[in-house]
Amino acid sequence: MEFKLLAESESERIISHFESRYSVPREFFSEKSFLRNKNFVWLCDSSCLELLESKWEKNSIGLLFLLDEKAFKPTTSGIRFLGNKISANVLELNEEEARQFLFARKFLVEKQRLEKIDSTGYIAVKFRGFVLGSAWAEKEKLSIHPNVSRTKVQDFFEKPRTN
Amino acid sequence: MQKPFLPDKFLSRSKELLGNDYNAFLEASLSKPPKCVRVNTLRVSVSEVKSELSEAGIELAEVPFCSHAFFCDTSKRLGSLLWHALGHYYLQDASSLVPVLCLEPRPNERQLDLAASPGGKATHICQLMHDKGILVAIDSNHERIPALRYNLSRLGVTCCATGIGFAESFDPGMQFDKILLDAPCSTDSLIRQRLDCLKGWSPELVEQKSVLQKKMILNAFSHLKPKGILVYSTCTSAPEENEEVVSHLLENAPDAKIERSEIKGLKSRKGIFGWRRRLFDSRVADCLRILPQDNNTEGFFVAKIRKG
Numbered sequence: 001m002e003f004k005l006l007a008e009s010e011s012e013r014i015i016s017h018f019e020s021r022y023s024v025p026r027e028f029f030s031e032k033s034f035l036r037n038k039n040f041v042w043l044c045d046s047s048c049l050e051l052l053e054s055k056w057e058k059n060s061i062g063l064l065f066l067l068d069e070k071a072f073k074p075t076t077s078g079i080r081f082l083g084n085k086i087s088a089n090v091l092e093l094n095e096e097e098a099r100q101f102l103f104a105r106k107f108l109v110e111k112q113r114l115e116k117i118d119s120t121g122y123i124a125v126k127f128r129g130f131v132l133g134s135a136w137a138e139k140e141k142l143s144i145h146p147n148v149s150r151t152k153v154q155d156f157f158e159k160p161r162t163n
Numbered sequence: 164m165q166k167p168f169l170p171d172k173f174l175s176r177s178k179e180l181l182g183n184d185y186n187a188f189l190e191a192s193l194s195k196p197p198k199c200v201r202v203n204t205l206r207v208s209v210s211e212v213k214s215e216l217s218e219a220g221i222e223l224a225e226v227p228f229c230s231h232a233f234f235c236d237t238s239k240r241l242g243s244l245l246w247h248a249l250g251h252y253y254l255q256d257a258s259s260l261v262p263v264l265c266l267e268p269r270p271n272e273r274q275l276d277l278a279a280s281p282g283g284k285a286t287h288i289c290q291l292m293h294d295k296g297i298l299v300a301i302d303s304n305h306e307r308i309p310a311l312r313y314n315l316s317r318l319g320v321t322c323c324a325t326g327i328g329f330a331e332s333f334d335p336g337m338q339f340d341k342i343l344l345d346a347p348c349s350t351d352s353l354i355r356q357r358l359d360c361l362k363g364w365s366p367e368l369v370e371q372k373s374v375l376q377k378k379m380i381l382n383a384f385s386h387l388k389p390k391g392i393l394v395y396s397t398c399t400s401a402p403e404e405n406e407e408v409v410s411h412l413l414e415n416a417p418d419a420k421i422e423r424s425e426i427k428g429l430k431s432r433k434g435i436f437g438w439r440r441r442l443f444d445s446r447v448a449d450c451l452r453i454l455p456q457d458n459n460t461e462g463f464f465v466a467k468i469r470k471g
Contacts, residue, residue: 031295032321045322047271047297054336056301056328060312062321077316080249083206102245130249151248 003042003052003061006034010069014041017072022124023088034065041066043078072122076133076148079124083131089117090124091137091144098127101135101144102151108142122147166193167358172366173351180400180438184454191455196355197224197234198241199257199460201283203318204231205290207251215246227428228458229260231290250317255283256356258453258460262345262396263287265424265451265467270295272340277330277383278347280307282314288343289320299335301328303347331378338388346376348397348404352462355455373403377411384416387470392422396465400452402438405464409434409450410443418471423449430457434466 006014011034018024033049035042044062051061065078079086091113093101100107114137117123123137125144133148169192178185200223202212209231213223216235223233234257241247241254263284268274268291279285279300288298300315302308305327315323330344349369353360376397384393395412397404412419434450436443450466 043321044324045295045297047273047295048322048324050337051297051299051324056333056335057326059308059325059327060315061324063316063319075316077319081319081321083319098245102248127245132249 001037001058003035003037003058005049005052006036006041010034014066014069014072018082021072021089021118021121022082022086024082024085028082028085035061036069039069040064041069043081073147074122074134079134080131082124084129086124086131089121090126090131091117091135092126093132095127097144098132101125101127101132101146101148104146104148104150106143106145109144111142114139114142167354168361169354170361170364173361173364176366177400180402181454184456187456188454191459192354194355196256196455196460197236199226199232199234199255199260200241200252201229201232201255201260201287202252203250203286203290205294206249206319212246212251215244215251216241219244226257226260228426229257229264232257232260234459248317250319253283253286253314253318256461257458258352258398258463259283259345260287261426261429261451261453261463262343262394262465263291264426265465266341266343266392266394268292268341272296273337273388274298275335275339275342275383275386276300277328277333277342277344277379278302279311279325280304281310284343284345285311285323286314286318286320289315289322290318292322294320294322296322298323299339300325301330301333303327303329331375331382333382335386337386338391339386340388340391342383342387342391342393343396344379344383344393345396346372346379346404346408348372348376348399349401350398352398352400352455355461369399369401369403372399373401373407376404376408380408380412381415384412384419384468384470389471391470393468393470394465395468396463398461398463400454400462400464402435402441402443405452405466406434406436406438406443406447406450407441409447409466409468412468413444413446416470420469420471421446421449422467422469424451424465424467429453432457434464
């Protein structure tokens with residue numbers, strides 16, 4: 001797989017998007033670089049750029065960050081990496097919603113909870129303060145479409161907890 | 164409790180190798196080791212994981228030789244808790260923390276892991292590098308690369324590049340500050356976790372592995388920067404795959420020097436000089452041998468070698 005460094009303007013476009021949509025401070029990306037491989041965008045520590053010149057074949061460099069660069073569709077690992085740096089367009093889920101999300105099932109939310117969302121598009125979803133992943137939020141329909149692979153976390157939800 | 168498969172040849176060999184320690188070794192080998200949780204401090208704090216697992220009814224006890232790892236005696240499936248999926252911790256045997264602790268990774272270094280999948284040690288290295296610098300992580304088996312990539316993603320690592328490569332011939336085209344060679348071995352020290360791990364074991368397998376490991380260690384050493392550190396480790400007690408391999412490096416690389424790793428809280432033994440009429444370089448005494456009864460873990464062998 002061939003990895004190429006994104007042009008400065010392309011990187012800037014991504015950083016600006018995450019700054020404006022999710023309020024991620026741009027300094028968070030200061031020691032990181034964006035690479036393209038096919039249509040995917042990867043995020044790596046900038047030290048890794050010297051690997052671009054080495055000849056051995058790489059399967060990955062850093063973290064797969066965007067699945068669709070034009071739509072800024074984040075990967076689950078990408079949005080989790082941003083974690084608590086995200087402070088806008090984020091929805092805190094209750095336990096039942098978190099279960100639906102992790103099972104990759106669409107669910108509806110009350111109107112007032114979507115009022116904090118700027119517009120239809122990708123948002124981050126959190127559960128108990130931790131980012132679970134991203135979802136496509138349709139404001140008009142009040143619907144949340146998980147952008148996540150079905151996750152096996154049955155034990156967490158099905159077994160009684162002590163408190 | 165099911166008993167492990169223990170071939171007679173392995174038992175007689177262990178008796179010969181361990182002498183007075185044999186009975187304690189056998190007793191420990193027949194019991195399940197406690198699970199070990201390594202907190203991924205790239206993502207969360209130790210206290211957060213303690214609180215998350217306590218809420219799930221799981222109590223943790225500190226691993227004496229690693230401040231961010233904990234034993235837990237539980238039948239619960241720690242791998243299917245939400246916090247595991249979110250990369251808050253990694254499950255591994257506590258003995259496999261030791262090679263990385265010996266390597267002492269630091270931020271902004273260049274590091275190489277030559278047999279990296281499924282990524283327990285690779286993610287630990289990146290954690291101690293604070294996710295800054297370079298880790299090149301290769302594995303010879305392409306079917307094992309997805310597990311490696313999954314774990315790196317799950318734990319939120321950005322400083323690692325992965326690929327397929329053979330430890331005995333991989334040429335990264337650059338020199339490294341630190342290299343980990345956790346060599347594929349006859350795995351006889353994994354009895355406590357995998358009851359059938361000795362199904363394919365034979366004295367011939369030990370010899371075959373030893374031949375390959377000697378090629379691997381020479382290739383690994385050739386990619387070290389001057390003053391760089393190579394950690395060679397295995398999960399076998401076989402001297403042919405341990406001291407003999409390190410001795411082979413010392414014979415062939417005059418600038419290779421063994422350093423004794425002192426890890427606070429870890430009980431370990433010295434390397435042995437000879438085995439069945441084979442004599443090793445006396446400096447192999449500075450290698451670490453860990454038996455299952457020493458720290459209630461699997462067994463392990465670790466050598467820390469400096470270049471120049």
